[in-house]
Amino acid sequence: xxxxxxxxxxxxxxxxxxxxxxxxxxxxxxxxxxxxxxxxxxxxxxxxxxxxxxxxxxxxxxxxxxxxxxxxxxxxxxxxxxxxxxxxxxxxxxxxxxxxxxxxxxxxxxxxxxxxxxxxxxxxxxxxxxxxxxxxxxxxxxxxxxxxxxxxxxxxxxxxxxxxxxxxxxxxxxxxxxxxxxxxxxxxxxxxxxxxxxxxxxxxxxxxxxxxxxxxxxxxxxxxxxxxxxxxxxxxxxxxxxxxxxxxxxxxxxxxxxxxxxxxxxxxxxxxxxxxxxxxxxxxxxxxxxxxxxxxxxxxxxxxxxxxxxxxxxxxxxxxxxxx
Amino acid sequence: xxxxxxxxxxxxxxxxxxxxxxxxxxxxxxxxxxxxxxxxxxxxxxxxxxxxxxxxxxxxxxxxxxxxxxxxxxxxxxxxxxxxxxxxxxxxxxxxxxxxxxxxxxxxxxxxxxxxxxxxxxxxxxxxxxxxxxxxxxxxxxxxxxxxxxxxxxxxxxxxxxxxxxxxxxxxxxxxxxxxxxxxxxxxxxxxxxxxxxxxxxxxxxxxxxxxxxxxxxxxxxxxxxxxxxxxxxxxxxxxxxxxxxxxxxxxxxxxxxxxxxxxxxxxxxxxxxxxxxxxxxxxxxxxxxxxxxxxxxxxxxxxxxxxxxxxxxxxxxxxxxxx
Numbered sequence: 001x002x003x004x005x006x007x008x009x010x011x012x013x014x015x016x017x018x019x020x021x022x023x024x025x026x027x028x029x030x031x032x033x034x035x036x037x038x039x040x041x042x043x044x045x046x047x048x049x050x051x052x053x054x055x056x057x058x059x060x061x062x063x064x065x066x067x068x069x070x071x072x073x074x075x076x077x078x079x080x081x082x083x084x085x086x087x088x089x090x091x092x093x094x095x096x097x098x099x100x101x102x103x104x105x106x107x108x109x110x111x112x113x114x115x116x117x118x119x120x121x122x123x124x125x126x127x128x129x130x131x132x133x134x135x136x137x138x139x140x141x142x143x144x145x146x147x148x149x150x151x152x153x154x155x156x157x158x159x160x161x162x163x164x165x166x167x168x169x170x171x172x173x174x175x176x177x178x179x180x181x182x183x184x185x186x187x188x189x190x191x192x193x194x195x196x197x198x199x200x201x202x203x204x205x206x207x208x209x210x211x212x213x214x215x216x217x218x219x220x221x222x223x224x225x226x227x228x229x230x231x232x233x234x235x236x237x238x239x240x241x242x243x244x245x246x247x248x249x250x251x252x253x254x255x256x257x258x259x260x261x262x263x264x265x266x267x268x269x270x271x272x273x274x275x276x277x278x279x280x281x282x283x284x285x286x287x288x289x290x291x292x293x294x295x296x297x298x299x300x301x302x303x304x305x306x307x308x309x310x311x312x313x314x315x316x317x318x319x320x321x322x323x324x
Numbered sequence: 325x326x327x328x329x330x331x332x333x334x335x336x337x338x339x340x341x342x343x344x345x346x347x348x349x350x351x352x353x354x355x356x357x358x359x360x361x362x363x364x365x366x367x368x369x370x371x372x373x374x375x376x377x378x379x380x381x382x383x384x385x386x387x388x389x390x391x392x393x394x395x396x397x398x399x400x401x402x403x404x405x406x407x408x409x410x411x412x413x414x415x416x417x418x419x420x421x422x423x424x425x426x427x428x429x430x431x432x433x434x435x436x437x438x439x440x441x442x443x444x445x446x447x448x449x450x451x452x453x454x455x456x457x458x459x460x461x462x463x464x465x466x467x468x469x470x471x472x473x474x475x476x477x478x479x480x481x482x483x484x485x486x487x488x489x490x491x492x493x494x495x496x497x498x499x500x501x502x503x504x505x506x507x508x509x510x511x512x513x514x515x516x517x518x519x520x521x522x523x524x525x526x527x528x529x530x531x532x533x534x535x536x537x538x539x540x541x542x543x544x545x546x547x548x549x550x551x552x553x554x555x556x557x558x559x560x561x562x563x564x565x566x567x568x569x570x571x572x573x574x575x576x577x578x579x580x581x582x583x584x585x586x587x588x589x590x591x592x593x594x595x596x597x598x599x600x601x602x603x604x605x606x607x608x609x610x611x612x613x614x615x616x617x618x619x620x621x622x623x624x625x626x627x628x629x630x631x632x633x634x635x636x637x638x639x640x641x642x643x644x645x646x647x648x
Contacts, residue, residue, distance in 0.1 A: 021467075023467075024467055024470040024471055024474065026470055026473075026474055027466065027467060027470040078428055078429070078432060081424075081425075081428060082425040082428060082429065100405075100424070101405075101406040101473065104402055104405060104406060104428055105402070105406065105466060105469060105470060105473075107432075108402060108431075108432075108435070108466055109463060109466040109467070111432070111435065111436075112435075112459060112462045112463050112466065113463065115439060115455065115458075115459050115462075116459040116460075116463065118455075119452060119455045119456050119459060123448075124447075124448040124449040124451070124452035124453075125448045127448070127451070127452040127455065128443060128448035128451040128452055129448075131439065131442075131443045131451065131455055132443050134439075135436060135439050135440040135443060136440075138436045139433060139436050139437065139440065142351065142429060142432055142433040142436065143345075143347075143348055143351060143433070145429060146348040146350055146351040146429060147348055149350075149425065149429075150348065150350055
């Protein structure tokens with residue numbers, strides 16, 4: 001059985017054998033650079049792990065896995081422009097190192113190359129199905145990004161809307177990656193749906209946990225600055241839950257801090273204290289657990305021997321127990 | 325036999341029956357707006373005309389025609405941002421009416437919806453082939469836009485590079501539209517290739533003519549300001565041909581004007597005089613005719629009765645004889 005590192009090696013080998021075209025260099029150099037900022041290649045790895053529930057040789061799924069990774073990097077590239085983010089993982093973003101124009105066009109062509117990889121694989125039946133899944137998910141991701149941007153200027157965001165936003169913006173792509181992996185391996189539609197739901201629900205749990213870690217993570221382990229969401233007045237799960245459940249006094253106090261500048265002295269501690277006395281960390285934990293339990297129920301329901309599920313199960317469990 | 329207006333009606337009806345999703349409104353309203361700026365729907369019309377060389381009911385080709393129109397509008401939307409263009413056809417561009425962030429994300433989702441329409445049609449074989457043609461052309465269009473931007477800062481652009489740039493940026497999409505229409509109708513690969521070459525070569529002829537009209541068009545008929553390319557120091561076919569063929573004195577004079585501001589008094593007249601005394605208008609006409617003749621040779625070679633070709637032939641002939 002393949003383990004995760006060996007699958008990541010296969011992905012890296014496929015990427016090395018299938019680079020972007022050489023020219024125009026001004027178009028493709030930023031694409032190559034973006035991929036070096038990209039991170040852990042979680043999505044293509046999940047896709048291959050879903051494939052391996054049903055079949056052994058992952059060869060056929062590699063172009064699809066790489067398509068998902070390119071799509072993810074396209075979204076990061078354009079999101080960085082939209083968020084005016086100067087850095088990603090401590091290095092200059094594409095539009096900072098080059099300019100916005102470069103960021104737009106290199107992102108566009110990266111998205112189209114994702115479709116190109118998707119369409120190189122297998123039978124026409126498979127290609128047509130994969131393109132349809134990919135389209136559905138890609139549209140949802142754009143819609144999620146739009147909702148996220150809308151929320152910045154809205155004062156009446158509801159918790160249910162927030163969950164829907166993170167579902168669209170991040171969770172459906174995890175679900176879609178698993179679904180596409182299963183489709184590549186010829187899984188039946190019930191198993192494909194269970195894997196989609198597994199990824200979608202685990203993705204929501206992951207994002208809720210991310211909100212918790214941003215405020216309560218161990219500064220030594222958390223990759224970003226702990227308290228960053230509070231400083232930036234982000235309407236996270238923690239904030240929205242407080243606004244739905246806390247006393248009037250606490251809601252007013254939180255609203256006050258949410259309208260102060262990023263570096264307001266005492267801000268992070270004060271907001272954290274409001275969360276604490278409203279048991280927000282415990283409520284986050286329970287909410288995350290609820291999605292997590294539902295997610296693993298779907299993995300359970302997939303009709304393959306439990307031994308085949310071990311690596312996928314362990315990989316997602318570790319993701320949901322991470323402290324950074 | 326369908327004529328062009330009835331095909332445009334079919335396209336409009338398909339678009340009306342297959343709108344963007346209702347929400348998020350902030351994402352899709354700019355897409356709808358962009359389509360109102362979009363123009364004559366030449367590309368989907370050409371696609372349907374190619375289809376009708378081989379088959380009668382265009383129903384099956386409508387989603388593909390609309391995909392091409394959405395793709396074209398996506399490129400216009402993002403190009404307007406990259407060119408910092410305030411107006412399109414006299415109305416505010418998307419990034420001007422909203423903002424750059426909106427322009428980027430609405431363009432992205434419009435591109436993905438193009439793929440969605442593409443994948444709704446016909447058999448998996450057809451979908452897989454169409455996606456591959458679409459990918460190839462879409463990548464080339466992005467590469468052409470990159471070369472176009474590169475040329476702005478380069479002083480050594482060669483005429484052959486310029487032709488290659490306009491081929492990628494605009495001509496391959498015309499060729500691809502015809503090729504996709506033929507593929508939808510089940511045409512053989514030889515006829516599909518002839519139609520692709522017909523569109524590609526006619527597209528180059530069209531663009532060369534566009535350069536001519538920008539400087540020599542009838543102000544009463546030309547849609548944009550005559551002389552606009554000269555004012556903006558654009559490296560058009562006219563400029564590059566002059567730099568390749570004129571005397572040193574004229575090359576130096578042209579280079580001088582190409583480094584003056586947009587509103588430099590006497591600029592348009594002076595540059596036009598340089599073109600005139602180097603017979604550039606005649607050379608443009610001959611070059612355009614060369615591509616046009618080669619283009620129609622490919623249409624001639626398509627193995628269907630000449631009567632079936634009448635509408636397509638007339639449509640492209642009129643495009644290449646237009647004065648505005």
